[in-house]
Amino acid sequence: MEELYTLEREVGRGSYGVVFEGHMAKTGQRVAIKRLPCSSPESIELYLQELWAMRATAKNNPNVIALHSCLLQTGPRTLQPLLSSRLPLDLVESVLKGAVVGMESQHEQENRTHLPQSKTCRTNSDGLFRSRFKSRLRTKSESDVLSSKSQETSNSGLSSSKSKERTPCEMSRTPVRTGLSRPRKRPGSRHREEKRRPRRCLALWLVMEYCDGGDLNHYLLSRPPDSQRDHSLLRQLSSAIAFLHHLRIVHRDLKPDNVLVSLGPDGPLIKVADFGLSKMCVEGGQSLDGEASLSRQHFSSTCGSDFYMAPEVWGGLPYTAQADIFSLGVMFWAVLERITFLEEGSTQEQLGAYVCKGRWLMPLGEALWENPDLQVSIPVKARRAPSLPPPPGQAVCALLLDMLASDPDARPTAAQLEARVCGAIKEDGAL
Structure with missing residues (x-):
């Protein structure tokens, strides 16, 4: 945050977020910065509605607050600027699932790995987010990753049984080989897998014009x-x-x-x-x-x-x-x-x-x-x-x-x- 904006003091606090007075690091322009913690699907839905409306108004009317930029916080000191052309799909997924993405327990993550994903989605009465987003939440490549993981698990079991027949010296000198070869991953597949892994969205930061x-x-x-x-x-x-x-x-x-x-x-x-x-x-x-x-x-x-x-x-x-x-x-x-x-x-x-x-x-x-x-x-x-x-x-x-x-x-x-x-x-x- 310090590379982009400097937070000076807290100027307001409400049920959903905190507003700070700050300055742009490069120009020194005074701005208002609202931090909206993404702690529940209900609050995230309100934040996305606010972001959607403020992007539509842009800076076209002097009597409507202007949005300068929006940042997504994914770590303690990690901020990612959001493109103006789309909503953050990680937060949309949280609203649809009724659970904040990236905050499941270890047990829930194991169940999510082995059980098929539900085809239902959560919508509110006014229907801000529709089921058309569901197709974006799971892709073919994710099922490929799951199948390859299960195959790797079975292969590792066979490898461990074979290794018991060798002495420690043989183990140190010779790599273990089995009759089954591991499925090869195409170059860059690991990078793509990490990229598709759900991020934990900690907060949205809205940078707006300051009103004194x-x-x-x-x-x-x-x-x-x-x-x-x-x-x-x-x-x-x-x-x-x-x-x-x-x-x-x-x-x-x-x-x-x-x-x-x-x-x-x-x-x-x-x-x-x-x-x-x-x-x-x-x-x-x-x-x-x-x-x-x-x-x-x-x-x-x-x-x-x-x-x-x-x-x-x-x-x-x-x-x-x-x-x-x-x-x-x-x-x-x-x-x-x-x-x-x-x-x-x-x-x-x-x-x-x-x-x-x-x-x-x-x-x-x-x-x-x-x-x-x-x-x-x-x-x-x-x-x-x-x-x-x-x-x-x-x-x-x-x-x-x-x-x-x-x-x-x-x-x-x-x-x-x-x-x-x-x-x-x-x-x-x-x-």
Whole structure:
């Protein structure tokens, strides 16, 4: 790692990995380096989804975090750059088998040598990896190696019985010969056998652009309200989601924690990040064009964060990319009105809209799932202290209500949203 990057300090830690601040050894450019330990098939699957999505976005939008490179760690100090054209098949194999490749016990390895390999594969409900990868996991040459090993074992048994008839002096002077000759291996076969041996993948290292402003929660709540800055954030967020949906990527975990901020002379530049729960929309193995595919792609996995999940996700119904629009609506509302809450067991304020049920705060999506006719009141705060921003205008309020509609089909698409955000801000500013 030291030859390529220098790790400076830890800047973040989550359920699945650790993020470090670092520098490129050659150029000195500051980068963020995320280490994702490959300790279970479930975590590996999330890492591959994130890698897949980030490779698709590349560096084509200023409001989506950019991936510089990806490295696969196969030893304590061994890193291998991954080609951008393919996923690491060792990790794909771990997901399919439901066990991390290269971490079997000796007993399991012996059983795997003598027993035929199962033809079943493990897939998740959204079908990220299909059975088409199975043919890559075992090749003809592997069965040839197994048969040659068994033949060598039988030959060595015969050789040992013959050797008992010779004296130690004869053994030292004359090589043992038998009537059976060992099968000859073609030149380079040993090298190919070693190359096909499963590697132990310790971790994935994702090298990304560094954001010095922290996440959206930290950035906004550490500064006084500013309407012009808030409107800029709304435009950038809508641009990022329009870009992702155009590439048929559904984020599925939009929240302020997953939006990073880069500070610059022209103001804050936001970066949508953390694609571990994202999905790329495909149908019949072929990608479709633009947002037309998103209306046909349904997901069933319940995932996301409570205070930003759409009603249909709360209800366990099949959902589409419109769930992202609802999550974005919750964020927009919280940004414009500085709505915050304290998550249970935490003392850190979080941006997010909700419904009050006595002393309890209910996530907006859960409340709308229980009562689709619930009347959402925007703006929510009638009395405003000088530290609070002014209430959003009528055009922005109407847009927020459409984004937070309980019916997914009533919400604007990402492309429509990008245009409406700019129009609503302009309309309210002209009044």
